[in-house]
Amino acid sequence: MEYKFRCECPITSALDILGDKWILVIIKLMLTQDKKTFKDFTESDEAIATNILSSKLKYLEEFGIITKTQLPGNKKTNLYLLTEKGLALTPIIVELSIWSDENVRALNKIMKESPEIEIMKSDKAAFVKMLQENYRSKTRLNK
């Protein structure tokens, strides 16, 4: 498969893939809220339109960021799971959360509290690792 990038810059190339709000929202939903089926995503607070969600899930699968499987004995329900490549985005999700807590809270009056923010800030690497291990253990158990 041939991918087209805007230029040679690594950061711009990453943004050619990730620079779409729904892409990172979906990853966040999978990583921190254990969403894994199409219905799970459609029922999230974000209210993603079904045509948008469908196309973004295909796109993420195409880039190897998520996989699409089915439950044994259930042909209908698809399970969308983060790959290691997808889990490698955890640090970005964590940094977005920290930035938001410090810079967006004043603008979004209804933004919910983040009790885990102090733990995140004190040891980002540990928090990232914990999220990733948590996710791995949950998706292994579901196999």
Add this chain to the structure above:
Amino acid sequence: MEYKFRCECPITSALDILGDKWILVIIKLMLTQDKKTFKDFTESDEAIATNILSSKLKYLEEFGIITKTQLPGNKKTNLYLLTEKGLALTPIIVELSIWSDENVRALNKIMKESPEIEIMKSDKAAFVKMLQENYRSKTRLNK
């Protein structure tokens, strides 16, 4: 000014602001390539359309992520500079660079080398701080 957010989630709220490729590309150009004028941005490899660039710069200013000033004795050329709120996005830029080096390089054959990647990975926090201090010192000198 009243901002409209998609929901209460901090991460989704951050993405309501940042989840646009050009937003982060512009910040990257300012932080790592010292771009600060409209012409600087239009001459970047990314080749951002001028109407898009203009509207994104206004938007970043509106959110307090950048400021727009002029050189003394020069009414024409505007200087766009990152605010502290904008500089607080440095960890996200660094994480994008690391993710890209590990996950995108295989897809973008023309992606250029990142000699600084090993330094980034070995001490992210130090690298972030160095980028930020570098930026601050350069923009103070320009005042």
Add this chain to the structure above:
DNA sequence: AATTATTACTTTTGTTTCGCAAGCAAAAAT
């Protein structure tokens, strides 16, 4: 002072993407 070049956009236009709402078909549930 007059003229030319540059900069920072705006405008026009066509294309693409978004998102709402409804529809569809296969599979699961009853």
Add this chain to the structure above:
DNA sequence: ATTTTTGCTTGCGAAACAAAAGTAATAATT
């Protein structure tokens, strides 16, 4: 056998994107 659910697709209008050309103020040059 029938109904419900799930995972989408489709149609359509609105919004955003982007190319290309245009504009006006300012700076530079003559």
